[in-house]
Amino acid sequence: MSEASVATLAAPVDSGRAWEVVLRRIEADLVSGVLRPGDHLPGERALAAELGVGRSSVREALRALEVLGLIRTQSGSGPQSGAIIVARPSGGMAVLVRLQVAAHGFAVTDVVKTRQVLESAVVAELATSASPDLSAAIELLDAMDAPPAAGSDAALDRAPDAAALSRDEFLTLDQAFHLALAVASGNEVIASVMGGLRDSVEHYVRVGAESLPSWAAMADRLRAEHRAIVAAIEARDADLARTRIHEHIDRYHAETIAAFAPIAPSAAPPD
Amino acid sequence: MSEASVATLAAPVDSGRAWEVVLRRIEADLVSGVLRPGDHLPGERALAAELGVGRSSVREALRALEVLGLIRTQSGSGPQSGAIIVARPSGGMAVLVRLQVAAHGFAVTDVVKTRQVLESAVVAELATSASPDLSAAIELLDAMDAPPAAGSDAALDRAPDAAALSRDEFLTLDQAFHLALAVASGNEVIASVMGGLRDSVEHYVRVGAESLPSWAAMADRLRAEHRAIVAAIEARDADLARTRIHEHIDRYHAETIAAFAPIAPSAAPPD
DNA sequence: TCAGACCATGTGGTCCGACCACAGTAGCAG
DNA sequence: CTGCTACTGTGGTCGGACCACATGGTCTGA
Numbered sequence: 001m002s003e004a005s006v007a008t009l010a011a012p013v014d015s016g017r018a019w020e021v022v023l024r025r026i027e028a029d030l031v032s033g034v035l036r037p038g039d040h041l042p043g044e045r046a047l048a049a050e051l052g053v054g055r056s057s058v059r060e061a062l063r064a065l066e067v068l069g070l071i072r073t074q075s076g077s078g079p080q081s082g083a084i085i086v087a088r089p090s091g092g093m094a095v096l097v098r099l100q101v102a103a104h105g106f107a108v109t110d111v112v113k114t115r116q117v118l119e120s121a122v123v124a125e126l127a128t129s130a131s132p133d134l135s136a137a138i139e140l141l142d143a144m145d146a147p148p149a150a151g152s153d154a155a156l157d158r159a160p161d162a163a164a165l166s167r168d169e170f171l172t173l174d175q176a177f178h179l180a181l182a183v184a185s186g187n188e189v190i191a192s193v194m195g196g197l198r199d200s201v202e203h204y205v206r207v208g209a210e211s212l213p214s215w216a217a218m219a220d221r222l223r224a225e226h227r228a229i230v231a232a233i234e235a236r237d238a239d240l241a242r243t244r245i246h247e248h249i250d251r252y253h254a255e256t257i258a259a260f261a262p263i264a265p266s267a268a269p270p271d
Numbered sequence: 272m273s274e275a276s277v278a279t280l281a282a283p284v285d286s287g288r289a290w291e292v293v294l295r296r297i298e299a300d301l302v303s304g305v306l307r308p309g310d311h312l313p314g315e316r317a318l319a320a321e322l323g324v325g326r327s328s329v330r331e332a333l334r335a336l337e338v339l340g341l342i343r344t345q346s347g348s349g350p351q352s353g354a355i356i357v358a359r360p361s362g363g364m365a366v367l368v369r370l371q372v373a374a375h376g377f378a379v380t381d382v383v384k385t386r387q388v389l390e391s392a393v394v395a396e397l398a399t400s401a402s403p404d405l406s407a408a409i410e411l412l413d414a415m416d417a418p419p420a421a422g423s424d425a426a427l428d429r430a431p432d433a434a435a436l437s438r439d440e441f442l443t444l445d446q447a448f449h450l451a452l453a454v455a456s457g458n459e460v461i462a463s464v465m466g467g468l469r470d471s472v473e474h475y476v477r478v479g480a481e482s483l484p485s486w487a488a489m490a491d492r493l494r495a496e497h498r499a500i501v502a503a504i505e506a507r508d509a510d511l512a513r514t515r516i517h518e519h520i521d522r523y524h525a526e527t528i529a530a531f532a533p534i535a536p537s538a539a540p541p542d
Numbered sequence: 543t544c545a546g547a548c549c550a551t552g553t554g555g556t557c558c559g560a561c562c563a564c565a566g567t568a569g570c571a572g
Numbered sequence: 573c574t575g576c577t578a579c580t581g582t583g584g585t586c587g588g589a590c591c592a593c594a595t596g597g598t599c600t601g602a
């Protein structure tokens with residue numbers, strides 16, 4: 001069975017493209033348990049020889065798996081090199097959603113509405129959960145509050161000016177907070193989809209944030225709303241948590257995206 | 272213009288792998304509106320020359336886009352050949368989730384839960400909508416009822432009298448019904464995500480359906496539940512609609528997926 | 543003996559050239 | 573005008589070649 005030099009010998013079922021053969025094989029190994037998260041895939045050359053296809057085809061399949069977030073590749077040698085089955089799903093869904101939004105020009109309002117639906121469910125789930133672990137989310141909130149003089153070693157290199165965090169830093173933490181809630185709810189699927197949706201409108205959010213009359217005021221309100229959401233969860237008030245995060249997202253996008261109204265590609269690339 | 276062999280001319284920023292450059296470029300064209308659904312991408316050779324990368328790298332990027340369900344490729348010549356931006360967002364999400372499930376990245380229960388969240392929101396939205404257009408969904412329900420005592424060549428070894436539709440036919444219509452509800456709610460993003468999630472567990476559903484003691488009974492119950500959901504929407508009872516579709520999905524998967532695969536409760540790890 | 547430089551090895555990343563199968567299309571022959 | 577054929581362009585595949593990189597062993601000098 002190691003004789004795989006000629007396709008006619010080892011491939012009774014061709015089933016279309018060569019890279020699909022590779023993909024199918026890897027999926028089969030995944031399902032059967034031969035391959036597990038953390039395992040190394042055989043080298044590209046070995047895989048090609050084993051399956052009787054060219055290395056190019058193997059690479060195309062590997063590329064597909066990589067964008068799906070299933071594997072991670074690394075050049076060089078050593079235990080970290082090669083293609084490794086990724087344990088935690090991350091990124092793939094985000095890329096997918098972002099590209100589909102880009103391709104279909106899905107209305108931003110629909111994306112926002114979907115976020116509301118998902119995040120409402122997340123906080124409601126957390127509020128009705130026995131002992132939700134909000135520590136990660138709360139840590140992020142603390143980081144968003146943190147004045148640079150707080151002694152946190154993470155703020156060592158940051159200039160201790162009046163504005164504690166830049167817009168980008170704040171928005172990154174904000175994104176992480178929302179994601180942390182989803183993760184805390186234990187549903188990786190929702191977390192992944194949420195991440196993708198957020199990514200897909202990220203550009204609009206950041207541009208919109210630039211044109212706010214007062215970013216500091218906005219940040220303050222967001223901080224307060226975040227705390228209120230967590231408080232509602234901790235108070236086991238699912239309905240209140242739903243309402244608060246719904247309005248939180250509503251206002252957030254109303255004041256950023258709507259700020260520069262038409263989504264029209266204003267182009268104007270700086271360079 | 273054809274001599275763009277040197278990357279320094281057209282690529283001031285290298286940004287890692289060559290195929291990522293291609294991916295980024297296509298995404299940018301998608302976002303900016305240069306590329307729209309239905310459009311043809313430039314040929315692989317042309318794209319390679321334009322971006323100053325090898326054709327292999329272009330192909331890897333195209334492969335990524337293809338598994339993501341963003342493009343469709345076709346050999347030969349003519350208007351249908353080449354890489355075309357796909358109009359309907361279908362397949363990509365299904366592949367992603369299926370593989371992640373296979374790699375133990377996603378729990379099937381999480382996929383099901385996410386469906387419940389999204390579909391509950393959909394029916395609630397429809398129930399509170401002024402004049403929801405359920406005609407498409409109802410047509411599908413009628414088709415599921417339809418007893419085409421003959422003609423259905425798919426019912427080869429099935430009892431031709433009692434079982435009107437084969438399992439596959441029924442499940443296809445079922446999928447279409449759920450999707451029709453999402454489309455009727457007007458949120459394409461939710462519809463797209465829902466479709467992908469449903470597709471991704473389709474395999475498990477079909478296998479599970481094989482082992483049911485009585486498919487006819489199951490089909491009857493599903494039909495009744497579908498009608499009940501529509502009735503709740505038409506009665507403008509959002510809460511009832513939510514409850515009904517939630518339980519509908521619950522039972523559906525409880526009797527199929529759980530039938531052959533003991534799924535560990537995600538929220539309650541044994542400890 | 544030990545530390546550092548050095549090279550052999552194996553990995554993915556990339557490019558290139560070649561060939562194939564396929565599907566239209568233009569052109570020719572009838 | 574009709575029908576067939578050859579051409580053209582597309583993606584699909586393959587094999588080889590080279591690169592950059594990281595590791596691990598070996599060699600050399602102090």
